[in-house]
Amino acid sequence: MARLTRKPLWRGAVGLLAGLYFLVPVAASVIFTVDVPGQGFTLDAYSGIVSADGFTDSLLLTLELAAATIVLVMVLLVPALVAVRLGAPRLRPVLEIICSLPLVVPSVALVSGYSSVLRWGPEHLSRTPLFQTFTAVQDKRFPFVLVLAYTVMALPLAYRALDSGLRAVDVRVLVEAARSCGASAPRAVLQVVLPNLRGALLNASFLTLALVLGEYTVGALLGYQPFAVWIVNTGGNQAQLSVAVSVLSLVVTWMLLLVFAALGRPRDRSRSLSRSRRAGRDAAAPAPIAQEVA
Amino acid sequence: MTAATASTKATTSAPDPADSSTATTVEFRALSKSFGATVALDGLDLTARPGELLALLGPSGCGKTTALRMLAGFERPDSGQVLVDGQDISGVPAHRRDAGMVFQSYSLFPHLTAADNVAFGLKMRRTGAAERRKRAHELLELVGLPQHADRFPHQLSGGQQQRVALARALALRPKVLLLDEPLSALDAKVRVTLREEIRRLQQELRITTVFVTHDQEEALSTADRVAVMRDGRLEQVAAPAELYDTPATAFVAEFVGTMNRLPGVMADGDVEVLGQRLPVRGAAPAQGPVDVLVRPEALEATADGEGRSRVLTAAFHGSVTRLTLSLPDGATVKADVPSHRAATLPAGATVTVTLPQRPVLVDGPTA
Amino acid sequence: MTLRTKAPAGMLAALPLVLFMLVAFGLPAVAMLTGAFSTSSDAPGGAQWTTANLTDSVQGAYLTGLVSSVKLSALSALLAAVLGLPLAQAVVTSRHRALREGVLAASGVLANFGGVPLAFAFIATLGNAGVLTEHLGLTGAGWSLYTFWGLVIVYLYFLLPLMVLAITPALEGLRKQWREAAQNNGATGFQYWRYVALPVLAPSLLGGYVLLFGSAFAAYATAAALGSGSVPLITVQIADALSGNVLVGQGNIALALSLDMVVVAGLVMAVYVPLQRRSARWLD
Numbered sequence: 001m002a003r004l005t006r007k008p009l010w011r012g013a014v015g016l017l018a019g020l021y022f023l024v025p026v027a028a029s030v031i032f033t034v035d036v037p038g039q040g041f042t043l044d045a046y047s048g049i050v051s052a053d054g055f056t057d058s059l060l061l062t063l064e065l066a067a068a069t070i071v072l073v074m075v076l077l078v079p080a081l082v083a084v085r086l087g088a089p090r091l092r093p094v095l096e097i098i099c100s101l102p103l104v105v106p107s108v109a110l111v112s113g114y115s116s117v118l119r120w121g122p123e124h125l126s127r128t129p130l131f132q133t134f135t136a137v138q139d140k141r142f143p144f145v146l147v148l149a150y151t152v153m154a155l156p157l158a159y160r161a162l163d164s165g166l167r168a169v170d171v172r173v174l175v176e177a178a179r180s181c182g183a184s185a186p187r188a189v190l191q192v193v194l195p196n197l198r199g200a201l202l203n204a205s206f207l208t209l210a211l212v213l214g215e216y217t218v219g220a221l222l223g224y225q226p227f228a229v230w231i232v233n234t235g236g237n238q239a240q241l242s243v244a245v246s247v248l249s250l251v252v253t254w255m256l257l258l259v260f261a262a263l264g265r266p267r268d269r270s271r272s273l274s275r276s277r278r279a280g281r282d283a284a285a286p287a288p289i290a291q292e293v294a
Numbered sequence: 295m296t297a298a299t300a301s302t303k304a305t306t307s308a309p310d311p312a313d314s315s316t317a318t319t320v321e322f323r324a325l326s327k328s329f330g331a332t333v334a335l336d337g338l339d340l341t342a343r344p345g346e347l348l349a350l351l352g353p354s355g356c357g358k359t360t361a362l363r364m365l366a367g368f369e370r371p372d373s374g375q376v377l378v379d380g381q382d383i384s385g386v387p388a389h390r391r392d393a394g395m396v397f398q399s400y401s402l403f404p405h406l407t408a409a410d411n412v413a414f415g416l417k418m419r420r421t422g423a424a425e426r427r428k429r430a431h432e433l434l435e436l437v438g439l440p441q442h443a444d445r446f447p448h449q450l451s452g453g454q455q456q457r458v459a460l461a462r463a464l465a466l467r468p469k470v471l472l473l474d475e476p477l478s479a480l481d482a483k484v485r486v487t488l489r490e491e492i493r494r495l496q497q498e499l500r501i502t503t504v505f506v507t508h509d510q511e512e513a514l515s516t517a518d519r520v521a522v523m524r525d526g527r528l529e530q531v532a533a534p535a536e537l538y539d540t541p542a543t544a545f546v547a548e549f550v551g552t553m554n555r556l557p558g559v560m561a562d563g564d565v566e567v568l569g570q571r572l573p574v575r576g577a578a579p580a581q582g583p584v585d586v587l588v589r590p591e592a593l594e595a596t597a598d599g600e601g602r603s604r605v606l607t608a609a610f611h612g613s614v615t616r617l618t619l620s621l622p623d624g625a626t627v628k629a630d631v632p633s634h635r636a637a638t639l640p641a642g643a644t645v646t647v648t649l650p651q652r653p654v655l656v657d658g659p660t661a
Numbered sequence: 662m663t664l665r666t667k668a669p670a671g672m673l674a675a676l677p678l679v680l681f682m683l684v685a686f687g688l689p690a691v692a693m694l695t696g697a698f699s700t701s702s703d704a705p706g707g708a709q710w711t712t713a714n715l716t717d718s719v720q721g722a723y724l725t726g727l728v729s730s731v732k733l734s735a736l737s738a739l740l741a742a743v744l745g746l747p748l749a750q751a752v753v754t755s756r757h758r759a760l761r762e763g764v765l766a767a768s769g770v771l772a773n774f775g776g777v778p779l780a781f782a783f784i785a786t787l788g789n790a791g792v793l794t795e796h797l798g799l800t801g802a803g804w805s806l807y808t809f810w811g812l813v814i815v816y817l818y819f820l821l822p823l824m825v826l827a828i829t830p831a832l833e834g835l836r837k838q839w840r841e842a843a844q845n846n847g848a849t850g851f852q853y854w855r856y857v858a859l860p861v862l863a864p865s866l867l868g869g870y871v872l873l874f875g876s877a878f879a880a881y882a883t884a885a886a887l888g889s890g891s892v893p894l895i896t897v898q899i900a901d902a903l904s905g906n907v908l909v910g911q912g913n914i915a916l917a918l919s920l921d922m923v924v925v926a927g928l929v930m931a932v933y934v935p936l937q938r939r940s941a942r943w944l945d
Contacts, residue, residue: 011751018748018821022771025782025818028792032785035792076678083674091675098682104926105690106879108896109919113689115903116696116916148685155682207769214776216882221903228777232886235781243785246778253770261766368841388844395845401838404943405860415846417856448942459842466847 026247033244045244052241058230064142065226066212069150070205073158076151078201081162082189085171099159102152107217114149115222140224149218154211158204165200169193206260210253317344318379318469318502320365325374326526327360334360336526337374342470345500347493348531349507349517353549357526358506362472365504367391378469389418394463395472399479401459402447408434408458409443415466433461436495453484460492464499471496471503477512489516510550514538522546542576544657547587554593554627558586558656565656568621568647575653584658593629594648595619597638601646605639615639619647693923696916714917723914726893727921730878733809733894737816738873742866744817745824752825753832765829768822780886783815807891815883820873827872831865834944861943868936875929879922895922 033045049055077099084091102110118138137144171193178188194201216228225233227249235242320342327335335357342348350358363369364376367388375382383391402411412433413426421429434440437457447455456476463471473492477485493516496503507513513520514534521531522545530542541547558567560581565574567586578584595603595617602622609616615636617629629647631639639645700709717723752764786793787806794800805811835858843853859866881896895918902915 010747011754014747014751018751021821022767022818024793025786028786029782031792037790076681080675080678088672088675091672095675095678098679100930101682101686103875104923104930105686106881106896106922106926108879108881108899109693109922109926110689112899112903112915112919113693113696116692117689120692151681152686210770214778214882216777216885217900220885221900228882231777231781235784235886239784239790243781246781250770250778250782257766257770366841366845368844388841389847389849391845393845395842397838397842399838400836401842403839403842403857403861405857405863414843414848414856418843418847418849418852462842462846 026250029243029247033240033247036240045240046248048241049245049248052234052238054225054230054234055245058225058227061142061225062213062227065146065150066209068144068147069154069212070208072147072151073154073204073208074201077155077158077162077204078194078197081159081166082171082193085166086175096159096163099155103156107149107153107215108221110149110152111218111221114145114218118145118222143222143224145222146219146224146226149222150208150212150215153215153218154208157207157211161204161207162197162200165197165203168200169196202260202263206257209256213249213253317500319344319377320470320502320504321375321377321380322361322364323375323377325361325364325371325376327357327364327369327372333526335364335371335374338523338526338528340521340528340531342502342504343519345502346518347496347503347505347516349505349513349520350523351507351510351513351520351549352523352529354508356523358508358523359474360526361523362395362474362504362506365391365470366393366395366472392466392469393472394466394468394470395474396456396459396463396476398475399452399456402455402462404447407444407446408439408450411447411458412461412465414462419466429465430461433465434458436464437461438491451484452480453488456480456488457491460495464495464501469502471501473503473505473507475506475508478507478509485512492516514550520550522549524549540575541655544585544587544655547655552590552628554588554590554629555585555625555657556588556621556627557623557625558584560584560656560658565654567654568649570649570651572649572651573653574656576655578656579658582658584656587655587657588627588649590616590628590630592650592652593619593627594650595629595631595639595645596648597643598646599644601644603645603647605641605643605645607641608636608639610636619645621647693916693919696913697920699913701913714913715920717914718917718921722893723895723898723918726895726898727918729809729893730895731925733812733816733892734874734877737813737820737877738870740813741817741820741824741873742870745821745869746828746862746866748821749825749828749832753829765826768825771822772819772826776880776882777886779815779818780883783818784887787811787814807887809892812884812887812892815887816877816880819880819883820877823873823876824869827869828862828865831862831940831944835861864936864940864943868933868940871929871933871936875926875933878925878929 034041034043036042036044080095084095105113118134137148174192174196175185175188178192179185183191214228215226216232219226220229220232231242231245231249234245322338322340325335325338326333332355334355338357338361340348340361350361352358360369364371367383367386371384375384377383378392402408403414406414409427409430412430413421416426416429431440431443434443437460439454439457439461442450442454442458447458450458459476476492477489480488489512492505505513505517514537517534519531519533520537522529522537524545530537530546532540532542537546537550541550547553556567558565560566560574560579560583561571563574563578563580564571565578565584565586566572572586591614595605604620606618606620606626609618610633611630613633614630615633617631617636617639619627619629621627627647697714698710698712700711700713719727752761755761783791783806785791787799787804788794789800789806791806794804794806806815839857839861840853843857848856879896881894881900884892884894884897885900899915899918899922902918
């Protein structure tokens with residue numbers, strides 16, 4: 001191959017430039033937080049994080065929101081996707097369109113819609129029982145309205161992750177095989193289909209988690225203070241602290257990614273699957289007939 | 295006398311690849327190549343004669359594809375040479391070699407129509423648009439797809455795609471045609487018609503062709519000569535009938551067609567098998583037990599109430615019926631008998647098995 | 662189970678999702694739509710049907726915001742697409758599998774986890790008191806992060822990984838046989854890229870570009886956290902309007918601006934989806 005004859009110099013150059021562009025801001029952020037003008041080297045920015053005003057509250061709030069969003073996304077999506085593959089394949093494009101709709105509405109636009117719906121509450125519904133629901137979803141301690149918005153925003157991502165997972169397994173054959181072995185339909189789905197979707201479920205959960213952890217727009221504009229909003233609000237007077245938290249949150253996201261990857265190894269599995277499929281194609285050579293005798 | 299002259303005339307006027315003066319010779323000389331620890335080619339010496347269709351046959355990993363890719367310029371030999379008409383082409387880059395290649399599958403450019411795919415090489419050589427269109431049409435006609443010129447690859451069946459690929463490979467009037475398992479991804483039926491068509495075209499154009507395949511039936515039915523390869527080396531190269539009737543080694547014997555192994559014992563240069571004493575062809579140990587290699591159609595099974603062999607199963611294959619026989623010492627062999635005789639040999643029948651009095655190939659410890 | 666009983670079961674299982682979308686997506690969407698076409702309830706005379714909001718939303722300062730949002734998105738998406746292609750090709754053709762997997766996983770994080778941490782990383786690097794700004798004396802050279810080009814550099818940080826993710830499947834779908842068949846037909850390396858690889862990749866490249874454009878166009882958190890008021894952006898204007906930074910009675914201008922964004926995002930998807938289909942057909 002021609003590639004073997006010349007060294008891939010361009011690849012090294014591209015890699016180096018990209019590495020610089022992506023690593024310098026991270027390195028600079030670390031330097032920025034530990035090398036404070038007039039103080040020299042200090043870890044105050046990091047040690048001050050935990051005691052900082054509002055840190056624990058906003059972080060806990062975000063984690064709770066993330067957990068609730070993941071649960072809601074899964075509860076809505078998984079049964080719908082599995083059932084449609086099993087019994088109503090013609091509904092599949094419909095689901096795909098439904099789940100892709102949020103892509104057309106940027107989060108700023110979505111939040112403007114939300115805030116005008118929330119204004120209806122006091123304006124039109126104050127004398128109906130629905131009003132209490134309106135108040136409840138806007139509870140400062142756990143604003144469920146954010147879970148609703150985050151779920152809408154996560155649907156396209158989660159749908160794609162789950163759909164590609166489902167594409168790799170033939171749900172129908174799996175369920176029929178399980179049922180012919182005596183399993184009930186729900187049991188077949190729970191014990192045969194879902195374990196085969198582990199990678200896809202984890203992938204979808206991780207994408208949702210990353211979205212909620214980094215989400216600023218909806219939280220800020222509806223007037224709540226989840227983690228990302230807290231970072232910005234703090235940055236106004238304590239730049240070092242905000243940058244330190246940003247660095248930490250990036251590190252934490254990376255570690256979560258590693259954890260999820262280790263749990264699911266979806267990439268590895270699909271890789272080895274496709275490799276064996278490829279090998280299978282190459283080995284499709286009919287065996288020499290002589291083997292019949294041997 | 296007159297009849298003899300007439301027949302000589304007939305044979306000389308028929309396309310005879312061997313003495314075609316314009317066709318190309320291809321020579322592999324002591325070719326070696328390793329990929330890491332894997333040896334793909336281990337000193338391959340092989341010549342494709344002018345105008346012939348030479349099949350490279352062997353199990354996967356025997357180096358046949360590597361040899362072909364060296365001819366196309368996609369791999370470099372570690373040592374050895376590839377000669378085209380006596381010229382070493384090792385230094386010529388792939389895009390300047392005169393070798394049209396048909397790949398296993400999916401090699402058509404997906405964004406181009408069949409005609410544009412065929413004309414691609416002409417475009418690279420900056421041939422004018424009108425000329426390109428004309429030539430593409432000619433070639434599509436040649437492969438039987440003139441009405442599909444404006445279709446895209448995904449609108450064509452697998453067999454049609456390979457026809458277009460064949461037309462594309464011929465577009466630049468190459469000296470050599472390279473076929474890299476072009477039929478292996480197709481259905482059985484399409485495979486047979488297409489291989490017949492490839493053969494027809496090849497003979498019409500008298501183009502020297504190297505055809506890599508793992509399918510022995512394909513190789514035997516299509517090629518002028520078949521080169522059987524194993525572990526990067528040439529095992530035997532011969533015309534199909536010769537390869538089948540007088541394989542040089544046990545490997546060739548078993549790779550090409552069906553082969554039985556019968557237990558025998560060497561005695562004074564001959565071999566004793568099934569109570570018969572037969573001369574040996576090729577290498578053999580001087581003493582001791584060996585396997586005698588016999589084709590199913592060479593085994594003679596006759597119904598015999600006192601016979602010591604037994605029919606286990608009989609499978610109808612049209613004109614012949616294949617019997618599975620258990621020999622007196624317990625070995626199992628296959629024997630083909632004409633179907634009209636099979637009625638006398640049902641499963642369970644006792645039979646006598648004999649071999650024709652001809653030299654046989656044996657496989658033994660030091661053979 | 663027969664098919665007859667399965668079909669309703671399938672619909673039944675999809676029902677919660679449909680209901681959820683009606684409430685959590687449909688309701689706000691309808692509110693936005695009706696709001697965009699009516700005066701706000703605190704306006705004199707109460708809520709009435711009007712197209713004034715929409716007319717206003719594409720005039721004056723709002724038009725400037727829309728135009729500069731489109732310019733910023735178009736330019737940074739173009740840069741990301743042009744720079745992302747060689748980067749993705751380097752990743753795809755790398756022989757080190759761990760590197761490939763690592764870069765792709767990292768791209769996933771960077772592309773989705775932009776926003777606030779990204780903004781602060783750049784404030785620390787190239788902001789007024791940033792590490793590079795101070796050590797290289799960039800302020801003297803006229804550098805400021807809070808300008809159009811500053812935003813472009815920041816946006817590239819999440820657009821480049823997004824491009825790598827968007828184009829990688831297409832690059833992996835380029836078959837070795839195509840390169841070899843091209844060579845076999847006399848094409849040089851340059852000709853292979855010019856006549857085969859780039860045309861085959863074109864739908865994916867274009868699709869990737871509009872995806873990046875949409876992503877940059879919708880971005881708000883980064884700009885908000887940077888506090889770059891000097892570059893007017895439609896997302897920032899919507900946020901300001903929502904936070905009440907508008908005249909009384911003009912509250913619904915935010916909804917009209919949002920509708921403008923939905924129209925642009927809808928156009929993006931209308932271009933992206935068919936391109937994606939074609940690319941999938943070629944490269945599968």
